[in-house]
Amino acid sequence: LQKICKAQIINVLLAVFLASTTNAQTAMANGASRNSTSLNGKWKVLSDPGAAGDWKKVWIEPKPQKKTDFFEYSFDGAPELNVPGDFNSQLCELAFYEGAVWYKKTVTLKKKNSRQFLYFGAVNYSADVYFNEEKLGSHEGGFTPFQFEITDKVKDGDNTIIVKADNRRLENGIPGLGYDWLNYGGITREVKIIETPKTYIEDYSIQLEKGSLSNVLGWIRLNGENLTQKIIVKMPELNIVYQTKTNSNGYAKLEFSSKFKLWSPQNPKRYLVIVECNTDSIADEIGFRSIETKGSEILLNKKPIFIKAINIHEENPMKKARAFSSEDDRLLLNSAKELGCNLVRLAHYPHNEDMIKEAEKMGLMVWSELPIYQNVKFSDSLVPHKMQDMLQEMIARDKNRCAVVVWSLSNETYPGTPNRDKALIDLTKECKGIDSTRLVTHVINTQGYANNSFHIWDPLYNYSDLVALNEYIGWYIPWQGKPSEVKWKIDFSNKPVFISEFGAEALYGTRNVPADQAAYWSEEYQEQVYKNQIEMFNTIPNLRGVCPWLLYDYRSLGRMHPVYQKGYNRKGLISENGEKKKAWHIINNYYKEDK
Ligand code: GCB
Structure with missing residues (x-):
């Protein structure tokens, strides 16, 4: 009993602590x-490598009256950066910077009868926000929107x-201290002031009921x-005029049916949906589809589908910067289309909102992922709360996007990590409680590979709709027999398997190495790994999709081979300059086949 009381007290204290620190809405x-009024454009910036800005109260601008008045910092004369945009790619002295940068913008506004909200698409990693010298609050998590x-x-x-945008890594951050992508910091997505009526439509969910092709719940x-x-x-196109009434908490359930033209990669149909009350009205474009698993099948609109996917990081390879605009997004998505994909795995964090919308328009399904990556410190008492906040924010933003078919909750966590199973099982339950209509998955790489046999055993798969696994046979781990003779022992035999x-890795242009000598880093070596993998795919029972790592070479601080990498992870099928490597054609041909 004492233990339970203690745990409860700790939880209450935690909740109080979180409420006082993470109070963005x-x-x-x-x-x-x-x-809305856009606040995009130039912002003044002060970098703060010594973390002095807090005790010097940077948000209160010193206003010296006479020339001899002492002041030590000022935004006057400070450089300007574009918002949205990461700071690393904009100022060469911040190229690899991980720390605080203070941003300032002055905007002319008017008091209004309506309500006004200061909205941020994302700030990586944490943000402290001040308005007219008053602290509005903070937000932690680099990839989801928030408002005040x-x-x-x-x-x-x-x-x-x-x-104050701070991309310093935190031991109890999500992701934690180590990850294989560039930690682009700053105000990386749009900022605006959104206006709403006094009573406004704050949120709504309009999607098909799980398993139904006609009933909206x-x-x-x-x-x-x-x-x-x-x-x-x-819904004018379908002559739908559905009426209901909100209760005293402002909440109403919606339920109606129609004969929808269903959204699919072949026909990415979306409908205009208008939601109205006396005081407000909002329009959206919404598609309708069902996604489920049945035994070892993945069913889209009740029909089995094979997922032809590609991994993508949110980086514009040409600009060598965090991607944020529709133009950036289209560059990445058009390449995925050209490769022959029907799904994009947006690794390893929620990408910008337009990315999802563009994908939906183009008929690409989306796999959206939380940055719960490898060494997250699950045993830290704050971590489960941060995970829940990120989950809730990810779903809140994209739940009406039918293109999103998978919520992926974690990537490559280790079963031995204290509290990992409990934290991720709780999170899975929470996710299914908020949104029961999509697949929920964990990506795992704990399988054994010995004597040319795989053993898939991690009990976390019990909480995953897909047996999603990462394997780098032929690269990090050598083949132990013929790819066509690989054996599989999958302890979760009645679930779809997804690689x-x-x-x-290959450096584009490293070519013409004879096949029998093809060495690491050559295009031929990468091509051979892809050929072998495809041979192996035929041996996998219940294989329902594959997803190469990855579309474009991308920047990562852990990839410093002086000849072949130079700060890039070279596993792209396309170089950062847009050149297709030989392996691209292998996957392109594989995806052309009917599966
Ligand atoms: C992985 C990770 C991915 C890495 C990749 C690699 O397993 O999930 O984030 O970048 O391997 O290149 O090693």
């Missing part, structure tokens, strides 16, 4: 279709926003003083 649904209400704080005239939630209202959902990563 989850961003409202579909802020993109609301009236500023209705009562706005002044007529100039208003100042200061943000959803909900809507209002925020404001006037919570009990009539709600109308209209979520495989591959090898």
